[in-house]
Amino acid sequence: MSGDVSSGFLGQITLDGPSGTGKSSVARSVAARLGAAYLDTGAMYRAATVAVLDAGIDPEDAEAVARVVAEARIEVGTSAGTELVEVDGVDVAVRIRGAEVTRAVSAVSAVPAVRRRLVDQQRALVEAADAVVVEGRDIGTVVLPDATLKVYLTAAPEARAQRRAAQLGLRTADEVAALAVDLRRRDEYDSSRADSPLRPAADAVVVDSTDLSQEGVVDRVVELARSAVGARR
Numbered sequence: 006m007s008g009d010v011s012s013g014f015l016g017q018i019t020l021d022g023p024s025g026t027g028k029s030s031v032a033r034s035v036a037a038r039l040g041a042a043y044l045d046t047g048a049m050y051r052a053a054t055v056a057v058l059d060a061g062i063d064p065e066d067a068e069a070v071a072r073v074v075a076e077a078r079i080e081v082g083t084s085a086g087t088e089l090v091e092v093d094g095v096d097v098a099v100r101i102r103g104a105e106v107t108r109a110v111s112a113v114s115a116v117p118a119v120r121r122r123l124v125d126q127q128r129a130l131v132e133a134a135d136a137v138v139v140e141g142r143d144i145g146t147v148v149l150p151d152a153t154l155k156v157y158l159t160a161a162p163e164a165r166a167q168r169r170a171a172q173l174g175l176r177t178a179d180e181v182a183a184l185a186v187d188l189r190r191r192d193e194y195d196s197s198r199a200d201s202p203l204r205p206a207a208d209a210v211v212v213d214s215t216d217l218s219q220e221g222v223v224d225r226v227v228e229l230a231r232s233a234v235g236a237r238r
């Protein structure tokens with residue numbers, strides 16, 4: 006059971022946006038502040054990608070990808086404090102963040118059968134919580150169209166590349182430039198796919214984090230969540 010009645014928030018918050026805008030870090034902190042569950046849907050697509058890579062399948066072969074993912078048992082936790090990600094009972098929480106998975110994940114997540122399967126699982130996990138923060142690319146548009154609050158997080162490409170470089174401990178201008186290319190490639194792939202492309206929901210609040218600290222973004226989302234609950238009473 007999640008949802009802290011004293012925090013005043015019971016409901017669903019969606020956080021969508023391009024790569025490296027701060028969705029995961031902000032969503033975790035917002036969930037902790039509100040006593041809500043937390044679901045990282047990107048981790049689920051990454052776990053599906055581990056299954057595809059381990060099966061020796063070409064991530065661009067949609068039919069084979071759909072077959073492999075249908076058979077894989079993908080489990081994720083919904084606690085802001087711990088990260089549980091398993092494929093067929095094997096802990097892949099570290100592996101899903103590696104370069105091999107990051108390179109292949111957009112192709113795997115563009116396969117409609119993969120999306121159908123994972124969206125069903127996401128909705129079931131959300132249903133079990135009174136209060137939840139869910140982050141991804143299509144949460145406000147497809148997964149939870151009636152969410153209490155929808156936030157679309159953006160940031161300038163240079164800021165995103167710098168943040169990700171700092172996170173990975175990369176320093177040289179060449180390394181940051183290569184990261185920026187990788188972020189752009191993934192965003193283009195995710196925005197241009199036919200099924201559930203990355204885009205803001207019509208009723209999402211757009212928060213540009215370029216000139217905000219991480220804590221500043223968390224404060225803003227918590228404030229929006231409290232107003233959204235007040236507006237629904």
Ligand SMILES: Nc1ncnc2c1ncn2[C@@H]1O[C@H](COP(=O)(O)OP(=O)(O)OP(=O)(O)O)[C@@H](O)[C@H]1O
Binds near residue numbers: 023171218
């Ligand atoms: N407003 C901010 N200012 C500075 N750094 C930030 C801000 N928000 C997040 N960060 C940092 O940026 C890095 C990337 O953030 P995070 O992993 O949360 O992004 P993301 O949108 O979830 O990325 P992806 O979609 O690729 O998983 C992290 O190290 C995080 O601490």
Ligand SMILES: Nc1ccn([C@@H]2O[C@H](COP(=O)(O)O)[C@@H](O)[C@H]2O)c(=O)n1
Binds near residue numbers: 048114144
């Ligand atoms: N709702 C979602 C969430 C993620 N994806 C795909 O997974 C990739 C990895 O996501 P991260 O947030 O962990 O970086 C992302 O690039 C998308 O291809 C998705 O399609 N839908």
